[in-house]
Amino acid sequence: DSGVTQTPKHLITATGQRVTLRCSPRSGDLSVYWYQQSLDQGLQFLIQYYNGEERAKGNILERFSAQQFPDLHSELNLSSLELGDSALYFCASSIHTSGGAADTQYFGPGTRLTVL
């Protein structure tokens, strides 16, 4: 168990809808990262927050947004959902902000999103 929790585990929704994925980082970790994992694209970095502030953006669509709250939990909001948004969404956390190998990221169990 990595200490990172994600809810819900599974989410089934329809095209055009909006969903919110939630992540609680490990105790003491200030950085939260969101990733999308699909079969054809693999694991892709979406966005990072550090202590409430956005620090880095990856391949995140404009329909997606995230925030990190004062208690350090984070939410990823996905709107105007399309079939292609079906994927596993992982949250990871780390102590620092560099995000690299020296700042180990601990991954949660993921949320499986299915858009019908």
Add this chain to the structure above:
Amino acid sequence: QKEVEQDPGPLSVPEGAIVSLNCTYSNSAFQYFMWYRQYSRKGPELLMYTYSSGNKEDGRFTAQVDKSSKYISLFIRDSQPSDSATYLCATALNTGFQKLVFGTGTRLLVSP
């Protein structure tokens, strides 16, 4: 072309075999190289990381980086059924925010 290429497998081996997992990458600026293991229905977990070229050993696992050929390898000795998982290689730059760039993963099956 993807920045990190990895054969998806599956790679099936008998218990006790030596396993070789490989990735290639395109950006010569990458300096950090990592291997993650992902069990079914779980998040990835960091196995090992190396900086620049060379070898690093941890128990039955050896990570090897050849920057001249942009080739990353993970060797597993005396493979066990519990090693059955998907192995993801990842790279990162050495400056600024070190975004992790992942390969798509190789599925390994170790049969008893």
